[in-house]
Amino acid sequence: AQKVTQAQTEISVVEKEDVTLDCVYETRDTTYYLFWYKQPPSGELVFLIRRNSFDEQNEISGRYSWNFQKSTSSFNFTITASQVVDSAVYFCALSVGGKLIFGQGTELSVKP
Amino acid sequence: KAGVTQTPRYLIKTRGQQVTLSCSPISGHRSVSWYQQTPGQGLQFLFEYFSETQRNKGNFPGRFSGRQFSNSRSEMNVSTLELGDSALYLCASSLRGTYQETQYFGPGTRLLVL
Numbered sequence: 001a002q003k004v005t006q007a008q009t010e011i012s013v014v015e016k017e018d019v020t021l022d023c024v025y026e027t028r029d030t031t032y033y034l035f036w037y038k039q040p041p042s043g044e045l046v047f048l049i050r051r052n053s054f055d056e057q058n059e060i061s062g063r064y065s066w067n068f069q070k071s072t073s074s075f076n077f078t079i080t081a082s083q084v085v086d087s088a089v090y091f092c093a094l095s096v097g098g099k100l101i102f103g104q105g106t107e108l109s110v111k112p
Numbered sequence: 113k114a115g116v117t118q119t120p121r122y123l124i125k126t127r128g129q130q131v132t133l134s135c136s137p138i139s140g141h142r143s144v145s146w147y148q149q150t151p152g153q154g155l156q157f158l159f160e161y162f163s164e165t166q167r168n169k170g171n172f173p174g175r176f177s178g179r180q181f182s183n184s185r186s187e188m189n190v191s192t193l194e195l196g197d198s199a200l201y202l203c204a205s206s207l208r209g210t211y212q213e214t215q216y217f218g219p220g221t222r223l224l225v226l
Contacts, residue, residue, distance in 0.1 A: 033212055043200055045217035052212065091155065095211045098168050099145065100204075102155035 002027045004094050006103035013082050014111050020078045021106050023092030029053075033095040034068065034075045039105070040088045048090075051075065082110045113139060116205050116218035124224045130191040133221045135203030137184050141216075143209025144186040146178060149200040149220075158201075161186055162209045190223075198225045 003026040013019045025034065036048040049061065051068045058067050063083075067076045079086055087110045093100040117136045125131050137144050145168075146158040157170040161180035178188040184205075190197055200222050204215035 031211070035214070037217075042219065043202075043222070044219045045202060045204075047214050047216060050214055095215075098143075098160055098209050098211055099157040099170070100147070100155075100215060101157070102147075104154050 002029075002094060002096055002101050004092050004101055004103035006090075006092055006106050008106045009104070010107045010109070012109045012111065015084055016081050017110075018078060018080050019082050019108065019110075020076055021090050021092070021108070023075045023077065023103060025073050025075065025092070025094045027094060027096055029096050035093040035095060035100065036066070036075075036077045037091045037093060038088045039091060045091065049077070050095075079108075082108075084110050084112055086110050116203055116216055118201075118203050118218040118221050120221060121219065122222050122224075124226065125193050126226050127193055127195060129193050130189060131193060131223060132187055132189050133201055133203075133223075135186045135188075135205075135218060137186070137203075137205030138216055141205035141207055142184050143206045143213075144180055144184065145204045145206075145209070145215060146186070146188050147202045147204065148172075149202060150196075150198070155202070158188065160209055167209065193225045195225050197223065199223060 005024045032053045035050045037045045063080045065078045089105045092103045143162045145160040160168040180186045200220045202220045204217045206213040
């Protein structure tokens with residue numbers, strides 16, 4: 001079975017704090033991609049980052065960084081120095097067979 | 113480049129009616145996927161179209177159908193609406209719909225069934 005689990009339902013931080021969103025996935029496929037999307041109150045899903053199953057190199061892009069560990073099937077996402085505009089629901093997704101399988105989402109609230 | 117557009121943005125229908133939602137992909141994208149988002153079930157894949165053919169279908173009843181036109185625009189139809197069909201329907205597009213590609217989403221259509 002293919003599944004994505006985001007154990008954190010809600011996270012609340014104060015502006016400028018770092019925050020890590022956890023994601024654990026299950027798949028029997030050997031090749032796949034993992035994504036993070038952000039959904040602000042307007043509803044549109046905004047693409048943030050993606051990682052393929054062959055590349056475990058962790059990267060940083062601006063205030064975003066991600067930690068992909070195939071051995072533990074985890075794909076965690078970190079926002080450094082959070083800002084109020086980062087408040088949104090964040091979804092981790094697994095891409096297999098041409099479709100996205102989403103986690104339940106983590107609602108991040110960044111307070112000033 | 114214009115993003116994915118969806119119309120209408122909001123809809124109110126009553127049980128038993130049918131509804132048609134429209135999606136225009138990013139120019140050059142030939143794959144269109146539809147997702148349903150509800151508070152209880154989260155984001156679920158409905159179906160995917162490429163070159164006017166449905167290639168993939170999620171676990172939804174036959175009341176949910178779709179089609180794609182030669183210009184890659186897509187419509188989805190829900191017949192005999194039920195209260196549980198109230199949801200945000202999101203459309204996404206990508207170049208060819210392969211698993212490697214990023215899917216870009218539209219703003220969604222919020223459907224309320226009374």
